[in-house]
Each structure stands twice: as structure tokens, then as C-alpha cells.
Amino acid sequence: MENKQQNTTYNFTAGPAMLPVEVMQQAQKEFLNWQSEGASVMEISHRSKGFISLMQLARHNIRQLLDIPNNYHVLFMQGGARAQFAAIAHNFLGDNGKALYLTSGYWSEMAAKEAAQFGDVKTRSILDEHSSNKKIIMPDLSQEAQDLRYVHYCPNETLDGLALFENIESPYPLCADMTSCILSRHTPINRYGLIYASSQKNIGAAGFCLVIVREDLLSLPRLPMASVLDYRLAVEYESMYSTPCTYSLYLASLIFEWLLDKGGLDAVQDINHKKADKLYQFIDASPLFHNTIATENRSHTNVTFTTGDAKQDERFYINAAHSGLIGLQGHKMQGGLRASLYNAMPEAGVDALIQFMQEFTETYQSVSN
Ligand SMILES: Cc1ncc(COP(=O)(O)O)c(C=O)c1O
Numbered sequence: 001m002e003n004k005q006q007n008t009t010y011n012f013t014a015g016p017a018m019l020p021v022e023v024m025q026q027a028q029k030e031f032l033n034w035q036s037e038g039a040s041v042m043e044i045s046h047r048s049k050g051f052i053s054l055m056q057l058a059r060h061n062i063r064q065l066l067d068i069p070n071n072y073h074v075l076f077m078q079g080g081a082r083a084q085f086a087a088i089a090h091n092f093l094g095d096n097g098k099a100l101y102l103t104s105g106y107w108s109e110m111a112a113k114e115a116a117q118f119g120d121v122k123t124r125s126i127l128d129e130h131s132s133n134k135k136i137i138m139p140d141l142s143q144e145a146q147d148l149r150y151v152h153y154c155p156n157e158t159l160d161g162l163a164l165f166e167n168i169e170s171p172y173p174l175c176a177d178m179t180s181c182i183l184s185r186h187t188p189i190n191r192y193g194l195i196y197a198s199s200q201k202n203i204g205a206a207g208f209c210l211v212i213v214r215e216d217l218l219s220l221p222r223l224p225m226a227s228v229l230d231y232r233l234a235v236e237y238e239s240m241y242s243t244p245c246t247y248s249l250y251l252a253s254l255i256f257e258w259l260l261d262k263g264g265l266d267a268v269q270d271i272n273h274k275k276a277d278k279l280y281q282f283i284d285a286s287p288l289f290h291n292t293i294a295t296e297n298r299s300h301t302n303v304t305f306t307t308g309d310a311k312q313d314e315r316f317y318i319n320a321a322h323s324g325l326i327g328l329q330g331h332k333m334q335g336g337l338r339a340s341l342y343n344a345m346p347e348a349g350v351d352a353l354i355q356f357m358q359e360f361t362e363t364y365q366s367v368s369n
Contacts, residue, residue, distance in 0.1 A: 008324060009326045012326065014302060014327070014331065020255065023258050046240060047240070058076075062074055064260065065256060071215045076211075077229075077239065084211065087225075087229040088150070088175050090222060095221035098119075100123075102153040109123075138168065142169070150172055156301060158299075163298065165297075175196075184268065218232055276341055279350055286357065288357075301341055313335070325349075
């Protein structure tokens with residue numbers, strides 16, 4: 001396998017996910033002595049000049065990668081995306097505010113459930129209940145009778161392998177959980193009030209959640225809340241109100257540079273499209289595997305598929321792991337199989353997977369369980 005040295009597998013896990021080999025090699029090289037500090041980046045103070053420069057550069061680079069307008073703050077918060085499920089409600093739903101949560105799968109439902117504990121939250125499924133495949137119907141929010149503080153949705157459902165690529169037209173600020181699609185394609189930031197994404201997929205290692213929030217939303221009435229959820233405090237303290245996850249931020253800063261060196265999201269988006277297309281084409285032509293998502297809603301980052309037989313699926317991911325293709329088991333809530341194709345997955349990894357699927361089909365297609 002190309003350029004893998006001791007890291008000898010292609011890792012299709014949904015997250016924590018595969019990291020670029022070059023980034024890990026750089027981290028390994030400077031692990032004991034970062035920027036001639038004579039200490040690891042893990043050991044130095046988050047208030048040191050060196051670390052503050054790292055945070056500034058990371059912020060600058062993510063702004064450049066996502067083309068973030070000046071009236072948006074970039075925050076690095078803790079507690080993963082799940083903390084944001086609560087933080088959004090706390091920061092925006094004071095004074096009897098209302099919110100609408102559009103649901104399309106596991107994570108959008110989890111977000112709604114968490115927020116409903118703290119405020120007046122309505123939910124609406126955007127799945128087409130008449131379709132045999134999983135399909136999204138674009139919501140029409142123009143006739144909304146109630147006054148909403150925000151509308152929340154998840155443009156890429158990691159478990160389901162379901163994505164919404166079109167932009168939702170909303171008269172209310174849109175909040176989006178982009179945990180599994182951030183940095184995979186261009187995102188028109190100015191269409192959103194707030195975007196958040198946990199770090200353990202395209203951003204790097206687990207540990208923090210990127211939050212991009214429009215300045216004016218910080219003046220909305222709020223609920224009483226724990227300080228670590230407070231966006232105003234995070235802005236004021238430049239994401240250092242409590243000690244930040246220094247090592248995860250360091251890895252993210254390397255990933256942002258790696259992405260810029262590759263040509264930014266223009267380049268990455270094309271490669272991601274190509275990788276996903278190849279795999280879906282193979283699945284569609286396969287006599288053994290199939291996918292249950294409508295073509296226009298197929299995720300480019302999380303490709304779900306199945307043989308339709310739980311035992312055969314299990315045999316597939318176990319055998320695949322023996323061949324160096326790991327993490328292909330679907331989420332336990334969903335079953336089936338899933339190949340996550342984040343930015344770090346090279347096209348060669350997808351080719352290796354397709355070749356393995358072909359060989360598996362030839363050997364096991366007629367085996368009944
Ligand atoms: C879309 C989405 N939202 C939220 C989460 C939860 O993230 P965390 O475990 O960092 O809280 C995940 C985790 O995979 C996810 O994929």
C-alpha cells in the first residue's frame with residue numbers, strides 16, 4: 001500500500017477517523033521537541049507565545065479554507081458536537097424563544113432531543129415517507145406560522161449515509177451540524193447563522209468542536225448556562241476560557257495546512273466526489289451489495305451499503321479487516337456496512353475496497369447463511 005509504512009491499513013471508520021499519513025509523520029517527527037521549544041506541544045502552556053501563535057494560525061487557516069466572512073466568529077469549544085446540541089439552545093432560546101429542528105436521521109434527532117430538554121423545540125421530519133429509498137424533501141420554511149429563533153438541521157447524517165447538498169432557504173438563522181461533512185466541500189457560510197463540527201473526522205483527532213457563529217446571534221436572549229457552553233465567553237477569551245485541547249488543536253492546525261497545500265476545498269471537493277462516485281457505481285452494478293439512499297441524497301463522506309443479510313455483512317467486514325480494510329461495520333443502531341471516505345482516504349483506498357468487494361462477491365455471492 002502506498003506511503004503507509006507501519007500504518008498498514010485503509011481505515012474506513014466513521015470517526016475518530018483516518019488521518020493523513022504525512023500529518024502523522026510530521027507530528028511524530030516533532031513530538032518530543034516542538035518548534036525548538038525543547039518540549040512537546042502537549043507539554044507547553046496554552047498561554048505561551050508559541051501556542052497562541054498556533055491558535056491564531058489555525059483560526060486564520062480555517063477562515064481561508066472555508067472563506068468565512070468577517071462577521072462570523074471561529075470558536076474551538078469542548079464537549080464534542082453533543083455539547084453543541086445543548087449550547088445552541090442555551091445561547092439562543094432565552095425569553096421563551098422557539099426553534100424548529102428538521103430531522104432526517106439519527107444525529108438530527110439526537111440534537112432535537114437534547115435541545116428539547118431546555119427550550120420550546122418543535123421537530124419536523126424532512127424524509128419522504130412515500131419513497132422506498134431514503135429521500136429528503138426540501139422543507140418550505142417561507143409559510144412558517146411561528147416566530148423561530150433558529151432552524152436546525154444536519155446536512156450529512158453520518159449513520160444513515162444520507163446528505164442534503166442543496167441549500168435550505170430559511171427566513172430564520174440556520175444552525176447546521178456539519179460534523180461529518182465539514183471541509184469535504186465548499187460551504188456558503190453566509191447562508192448560516194451557526195455551523196458546528198466535532199473534530200474527529202475531517203478536522204483531525206477527537207477533542208474539540210469547531211463553532212462558526214454569526215456575530216448578531218450573540219445578542220439573542222439566553223438561558224442560564226454552564227460557562228463552558230457560553231459563546232460570548234468563548235469569544236471574549238478566544239476559546240481559552242478553560243484550557244483548550246492543545247494536542248487536538250495542534251493536529252487540526254497541521255491538517256488545515258495539509259489541506260491548503262493540496263489546493264484547498266476546490267481540489268478536495270473534486271477528489272471526494274470522484275471517490276464516492278466510484279464506490280456508488282460499483283454498488284449499483286453489484287449483484288450482491290446495494291444502497292438504500294436516493295441518488296441525490298447519497299453522502300460523499302459516509303457510504304452505506306449492505307448485502308441484505310446480517311451474517312453475510314458480518315463476514316464481509318471481518319474478512320475485509322483481515323485484508324487491511326478496517327472499520328467497515330455499520331453503526332450498531334443501523335447495522336449493515338459503511339465506508340467513510342473523509343479527506344484523508346486516498347483514492348487508492350477506495351480502489352482497494354472495490355477490488356475486495358469484487359473478490360468477495362465472486363467467492364460468497366451464492367453462499368446462503
Ligand atoms: C453528525 C454528527 N453529529 C454529532 C456527532 C456527535 O459528536 P461527538 O461524539 O463529538 O459529540 C457525530 C458523531 O459522530 C456526528 O457524526
